[in-house]
Amino acid sequence: MNATFPDFSETSWEVTKDKNLMSIIEPINRKSDTFIHLVVEKKNMNGIPFIASFLKFSPNTNQDTLEKSSLLFERLIRILNVTRELRFPEVVDLIDAKIPQGNVPVLITEYMYGKNLDSAIKSVYFANTPGNKLYDPEVRKKAMVSLRRIKKVLLELISIQETLYKHNLLHIGLIPDHVIVQIDDIVRVRGMRGIILTDGKYIIDKAILETKYYGSLLYKRYTPEIFQNYYTLNGNVKINALNIVAYQLGIMLFDLVTKGNYTSQKFNQKTITDAEYALNPKLKKQVKNCILQLCNPDTEFNSLDQIEALINDLEIQSV
Amino acid sequence: MPQENDALERWLFEDLFNPERIKSNKNKTGVEIQVYIQKKQILVKRLNYDEIVIGRNSSTETVDLDLGPYDNGKTISRKSLVITRVNEKYEIKNYARVPIKINDMLMQIDKPYELKKGGENLVIIYSNPPIGLKIKIIE
Numbered sequence: 235m236n237a238t239f240p241d242f243s244e245t246s247w248e249v250t251k252d253k254n255l256m257s258i259i260e261p262i263n264r265k266s267d268t269f270i271h272l273v274v275e276k277k278n279m280n281g282i283p284f285i286a287s288f289l290k291f292s293p294n295t296n297q298d299t300l301e302k303s304s305l306l307f308e309r310l311i312r313i314l315n316v317t318r319e320l321r322f323p324e325v326v327d328l329i330d331a332k333i334p335q336g337n338v339p340v341l342i343t344e345y346m347y348g349k350n351l352d353s354a355i356k357s358v359y360f361a362n363t364p365g366n367k368l369y370d371p372e373v374r375k376k377a378m379v380s381l382r383r384i385k386k387v388l389l390e391l392i393s394i395q396e397t398l399y400k401h402n403l404l405h406i407g408l409i410p411d412h413v414i415v416q417i418d419d420i421v422r423v424r425g426m427r428g429i430i431l432t433d434g435k436y437i438i439d440k441a442i443l444e445t446k447y448y449g450s451l452l453y454k455r456y457t458p459e460i461f462q463n464y465y466t467l468n469g470n471v472k473i474n475a476l477n478i479v480a481y482q483l484g485i486m487l488f489d490l491v492t493k494g495n496y497t498s499q500k501f502n503q504k505t506i507t508d509a510e511y512a513l514n515p516k517l518k519k520q521v522k523n524c525i526l527q528l529c530n531p532d533t534e535f536n537s538l539d540q541i542e543a544l545i546n547d548l549e550i551q552s553v
Numbered sequence: 554m555p556q557e558n559d560a561l562e563r564w565l566f567e568d569l570f571n572p573e574r575i576k577s578n579k580n581k582t583g584v585e586i587q588v589y590i591q592k593k594q595i596l597v598k599r600l601n602y603d604e605i606v607i608g609r610n611s612s613t614e615t616v617d618l619d620l621g622p623y624d625n626g627k628t629i630s631r632k633s634l635v636i637t638r639v640n641e642k643y644e645i646k647n648y649a650r651v652p653i654k655i656n657d658m659l660m661q662i663d664k665p666y667e668l669k670k671g672g673e674n675l676v677i678i679y680s681n682p683p684i685g686l687k688i689k690i691i692e
Binding site for chain 1: 561562565566567568569570575
């Protein structure tokens, strides 16, 4: 048994031996503070990958904490059952696997093929290159990006939020790592822990405050500072979840159109204004304005339509 | 405008890790039913209802434990067995067309049989193929 991995020997699952598949999951594990993800296969059905997720544990993690992670999984499964959104991963199984101090609940979900948006940003996946140069990394590095494709991805993400919003829910963990872009830019979403309850605008989710069991929903650079108050004031503060959604889309748009060249810099108005955009000069101004509006802490978003309208405006001016 | 949603229970967002809620959930009694065909366990279901209907789903009615998929001969009644919680006890009644035994005793139609606690109650439905149920009361 690996010190940080559970023992699957008594289950019908095993960790894949395919190193390529595992390498895809490694960057996600490096960034994740709450869960570890492994690519697993059914023992009698090799070659078909699934994702196994379990609470990050150490020898000091007690059994109570581990057991409570199954409640977190129960919440995710119940949300997925109600929302019936096909762009979320399909739940396959919930099992217990052995670790030195007892059992750890493991959620098995479908393996979503495609490109993680984080690596899509870094590899300039949305480059506007001629077909014959599509796979030349050097050409891609220097190319402009396709605003039309980027806009389609962002609108898809809003459409996913709309599905959740019908149930007073919103996903406030839509960071590039949690977005998978599939063939024809079909968008799928992971990181279901980021789905929270709102009253239609403000966060009213007390369960997320139990960070010992739920983990934190503060994503470095992708979460506006104001959300920190929800934790420090124990939920006794009005935090507009729509503003968080808008902010995350704004920063995602910024990273996509700047090819991720500013991810190590502080994200603020100056960075947005001074950055080099990999866009046709005619489009730069309106994209910049759109990002500034989405990320403006003084703007009070009251609906997803308001956010969608800002993204949609990009098309009107770019045609 | 968002719609109020009843299907997502509030405790998922308000009370998820509350030890008192978890404890009271654990204290809830219920029934575990294991389904066997040719001595092979094919299904385990835990139910926590006051009335549990075992039988076959139809186009108009849904039962709590659907044995239809395992009943090749279509001999299982839509309502074959009903388990009812009466105070702290559980009773089971037979409404099926095929013979049913409980703990080696032939069940009469519409007569309540008390399910014993602290062990398994063995029920055999003589359908085609015969289906075995191990019913355990969870306390």
